[in-house]
Amino acid sequence: MITLSEENYLKAIYHLGKQGAAAVSTNAIAEKIESKASSVTDMVKKLADKNLAHYIKYQGVSLTNDGRLAAALVVRKHRLWEVFLVEKLNFSWDEVHDVAEQLEHIKSQKLVNELDAFLGFPTHDPHGDPIPDKDGNYAPIKSVNILELEIGSEGVLSLVKDSSDVFLKYLNKNNLALGDVIKVLDFEPFDDSVTIQTKNKQIIISKEVAKNLYLSQ
Amino acid sequence: MITLSEENYLKAIYHLGKQGAAAVSTNAIAEKIESKASSVTDMVKKLADKNLAHYIKYQGVSLTNDGRLAAALVVRKHRLWEVFLVEKLNFSWDEVHDVAEQLEHIKSQKLVNELDAFLGFPTHDPHGDPIPDKDGNYAPIKSVNILELEIGSEGVLSLVKDSSDVFLKYLNKNNLALGDVIKVLDFEPFDDSVTIQTKNKQIIISKEVAKNLYLSQ
DNA sequence: ATATATTTTTAGACAAGTCTAAAAATTATA
DNA sequence: TATAATTTTTAGACTTGTCTAAAAATATAT
Ligand SMILES: [Mn+2]
Ligand SMILES: [Mn+2]
Ligand SMILES: [Mn+2]
Ligand SMILES: [Mn+2]
Secondary structure: OOOHHHHHHHHHHHHHHHOOOOOEOHHHHHHHHOOOHHHHHHHHHHHHHOOOEEEEOOOEEEEOHHHHHHHHHHHHHHHHHHHHHHHHOOOOOOOOHHHHHHHOOOOOHHHHHHHHHHOOOOOEOOOOOEOOOOOOOOOOOOOEEHHHOOOOOEEEEEEEOOOOHHHHHHHHHOOOOOOOEEEEEEEOOOOOOEEEEEOOEEEEEOHHHHOOEEEEO | OOOHHHHHHHHHHHHHHHOOOOOEOHHHHHHHHOOOHHHHHHHHHHHHHOOOEEEEOOOEEEEOHHHHHHHHHHHHHHHHHHHHHHHHOOOOOOOOHHHHHHHOOOOOHHHHHHHHHHOOOOOEOOOOOEOOOOOOOOOOOOOEEHHHOOOOOEEEEEEEOOOOHHHHHHHHHOOOOOOOEEEEEEEOOOOOOEEEEEOOEEEEEOHHHHOOEEEEO
């Protein structure tokens, strides 16, 4: 049995492991999970004892196959619940995260799979993140960050990397939503801001914002 | 903030308080919650400290208004989730309890109220139990136990008091479900068993079974 | 290569929730 | 009403998950 706390650590390691090196550092986990390095060390030992993580003192952590599957299944639940909240319960995309953080820990195979079916087997959550299947797999992400595009190129906004409500409210305020067609008009060398066009309107977005927007096609 | 454990104790006291005396005994709570009397004593002190329960040493426990509302809201969530699982996710009535035990602790006002609306403001759960509203109130139960009826009287099965999967599977096996029209044909004095008719079929049910079946109209 | 800064681990403490065993209070019985 | 049985509480211990402060290891900079 994997506890709620263990699940949160597995998920943190899973996410940190994606965007970076093979081994994840104690401090990185502590920051992500808003705890302290010493707590992470303790927990990581437990995960290693349960064969969910590889751990070498001072060398960082990585997930075993079992650990990665367990983490992916938590992420699967998180994202399916987010879809449920938005599609069925009138939540907006900036309201779902905290509730999904609770719902992702509910233990019931049948519940997850029936929920998946009820939602029509969605492939992405309301923020464009892919939903792992029961084996923890998902289709590779094909969208590319705005900063890597050429001037004049166009695409559909299909993933926002930051799912914090502050960022999502910013997007709401600027009338930007998943599915919008966006055209890159200019890159400003001074501050790396980007001018984009969407819905016949031009707006300038900062580098920090651009870093979180991914277009496809 | 009320913890998960505190919610479970509140619920136990709430349920025990209904079908009996004003003050609930330590042992009764321990049995219901499958813990030990000493654990109950500890927890009950905490509930009293938080003004959720009235507690006098050796004299038992009862809920304050705050405690009763908190308990009713947990019960509300439990029953709404049971309806969701049966109506939307193809669970049968003997599969919902354990999952609802987890879901009832999810904290989100919006979630509960949107779920309620999504389900069409149901008044009863899949076992016929009433669903409290946001103020913890529900319409008084008007159904009456089979053992209290006269021979020849007829009614609709509208509440099963025992929601354990063993009992519900027994009902499934005997093709008895909520909404069935049932007629009382005979009471056997020897063992208090009851002969009933439903769907043009006669069956004999034991006293233990009859105690859990409530008919309305 | 050595000294300094940073990261990570260890040691020890604490809160929540639980348990067993013993003591105290209440209730039942003779 | 005195004694026995039962219930409830207390005392002390244990687990999980967390923290702070100090020690140890690793990384960085001269
Ligand atoms: Mn999320
Ligand atoms: Mn998301
Ligand atoms: Mn139930
Ligand atoms: Mn029920």
